[in-house]
Amino acid sequence: MAHIVLFPFLAQGHLNPFVSLADLLLRRRPALTVTLVSTPRNIAALRASLPPDSPLRLHSLPFSPSSHGLPPQAESLAAIPVRQFITFFQASESLRPAFDDFIAGARGSSPLCIVSDYFFGWTVDVARKHGAFHSVFLTTSAFGAAAYFSLCTHLPHALTSDDEFPLPDLPDVVVVHRSQLSKYVLAADGTDPFSRFFRPQISFCHATDAVLVNTVEEIEAAAGLRMLRCTLSNAAPVFPVGPLISASASEHPSSPAASSSEIVEWLDSHPPRSVIYVSFGSQNTIQAAQMTELAMGLEASGRPFVWVVRPPVGFDVTAEFDAEWLPEGFEETTRKEKRGLVIRGWAPQVAILRHESTGAFLSHCGWNSMLEGLIHGVPIIGWPLAGEQFFNATMAAQLGVCVEVARGNMESSRVERGRVAEVVGAVMSGKEMRRRAAEIRAVMEAAWREGIGPPGSSAKRLQEFFQVAGVR
Ligand code: UDP
Numbered sequence: 167m168a169h170i171v172l173f174p175f176l177a178q179g180h181l182n183p184f185v186s187l188a189d190l191l192l193r194r195r196p197a198l199t200v201t202l203v204s205t206p207r208n209i210a211a212l213r214a215s216l217p218p219d220s221p222l223r224l225h226s227l228p229f230s231p232s233s234h235g236l237p238p239q240a241e242s243l244a245a246i247p248v249r250q251f252i253t254f255f256q257a258s259e260s261l262r263p264a265f266d267d268f269i270a271g272a273r274g275s276s277p278l279c280i281v282s283d284y285f286f287g288w289t290v291d292v293a294r295k296h297g298a299f300h301s302v303f304l305t306t307s308a309f310g311a312a313a314y315f316s317l318c319t320h321l322p323h324a325l326t327s328d329d330e331f332p333l334p335d336l337p338d339v340v341v342v343h344r345s346q347l348s349k350y351v352l353a354a355d356g357t358d359p360f361s362r363f364f365r366p367q368i369s370f371c372h373a374t375d376a377v378l379v380n381t382v383e384e385i386e387a388a389a390g391l392r393m394l395r396c397t398l399s400n401a402a403p404v405f406p407v408g409p410l411i412s413a414s415a416s417e418h419p420s421s422p423a424a425s426s427s428e429i430v431e432w433l434d435s436h437p438p439r440s441v442i443y444v445s446f447g448s449q450n451t452i453q454a455a456q457m458t459e460l461a462m463g464l465e466a467s468g469r470p471f472v473w474v475v476r477p478p479v480g481f482d483v484t485a486e487f488d489a490e491w492l493p494e495g496f497e498e499t500t501r502k503e504k505r506g507l508v509i510r511g512w513a514p515q516v517a518i519l520r521h522e523s524t525g526a527f528l529s530h531c532g533w534n535s536m537l538e539g540l541i542h543g544v545p546i547i548g549w550p551l552a553g554e555q556f557f558n559a560t561m562a563a564q565l566g567v568c569v570e571v572a573r574g575n576m577e578s579s580r581v582e583r584g585r586v587a588e589v590v591g592a593v594m595s596g597k598e599m600r601r602r603a604a605e606i607r608a609v610m611e612a613a614w615r616e617g618i619g620p621p622g623s624s625a626k627r628l629q630e631f632f633q634v635a636g637v638r
Pocket of ligand 1: 445
């Protein structure tokens with residue numbers, strides 16, 4: 167039986183779907199050997215979260231953040247100050263010799279298949295060297311990946327004088343606005359560290375043998391998947407095998423989640439679909455001034471909320487959250503009046519989205535967050551902050567399940583309390599968006615249908631992937 171080696175990037179939004187993929191592979195093919203490879207702290211956290219009889223193997227690669235000038239314990243983007251993100255990406259390439267050694271040791275008589283993150287595109291070389299099959303697993307939407315690949319391949323965009331421009335080399339016209347470009351992309355001149363890291367990773371994706379995507383054929387067939395296949399020059403087959411989401415509340419590597427029971431109890435005390443959940447994911451945060459506008463906007467909306475807060479841009483992300491960053495008395499008053507629950511650091515997100523009282527999700531549009539919302543029929547209020555999140559938001563808006571309330575977290579990125587209140591009100595009371603979200607949920611659930619009737623699209627695509635990869 168084949169051995170599949172999974173190698174996610176060191177970030178929660180990548181680790182979570184890879185763990186779900188491992189779980190899926192082992193459920194579908196119990197005789198497979200599946201090993202997930204990461205750095206020591208991530209592996210230790212995973213080991214603690216898995217049941218003792220889990221068949222998933224874990225392998226840890228030595229990694230020394232401090233030798234790259236990073237905080238010594240920081241093995242996940244969530245624990246890295248934003249100004250050091252690029253250093254962290256570069257440091258991740260130091261895992262190569264140890265990964266190569268591991269693959270050399272894993273090579274045997276059975277077929278070997280590497281499934282890596284696209285941030286570890288260099289694993290294609292390792293696979294070639296050792297005669298292994300190679301696949302990239304994209305943990306984002308197909309539309310987001312295609313748009314971002316096009317954007318990064320055609321750097322620099324800082325030279326573009328127009329505020330809007332069409333992305334090159336895509337079968338459909340995708341017009342990008344300057345406000346949808348992160349500061350890295352805006353500053354990239356093709357020779358800077360961002361370009362030097364990302365461009366080669368994307369080139370490697372062209373050399374892979376197969377691409378798995380955490381999305382659903384029916385949802386992204388018309389635009390995203392067509393664009394992705396075209397971006398990759400149809401070199402490798404693309405298999406949408408989503409939605410793969412965390413089955414339970416994931417644990418943050420450095421700060422434990424707030425007690426699920428307290429939050430669930432609080433949600434229990436509110437009517438169905440009445441609460442708005444606000445979170446900007448595992449690694450992004452907003453400006454202090456934006457935080458004030460958001461707080462006032464939530465107040466003005468009159469809707470109850472659960473808001474996961476982290477220190478604003480410019481402050482140490484791992485530091486204790488300071489109440490000073492919120493309007494005076496906001497946290498205590500809203501809590502006392504049962505109108506709001508401010509959670510510091512990390513929340514059991516899936517448990518919150520699954521709860522029937524949650525009626526909308528104000529999200530940074532990280533793809534895992536969007537999937538976790540949509541699989542529970544929760545419409546999205548989008549506030550994309552970085553990377554391909556801008557394109558995830560666009561795609562979901564086209565599907566009719568997302569309204570953008572704001573964009574970006576640069577000093578120049580504006581958000582107004584009035585707009586927050588207006589969009590929250592419209593989404594919470596909008597019947598059409600809720601109906602669309604219910605439809606998308608049904609499509610997502612059907613993707614994994616098996617048994618009676620024809621198999622769902624993701625179940626079929628996984629079978630096809632097994633065939634292409636030589637996994638019997
Ligand atoms: N997450 C969580 N609690 C939090 C924040 C995030 O459990 O307080 C999880 C979330 O459920 C998701 C992942 O972390 O699975 C974040 O991934 P996403 O792609 O949404 O965003 P990223 O953090 O990569 O920007």
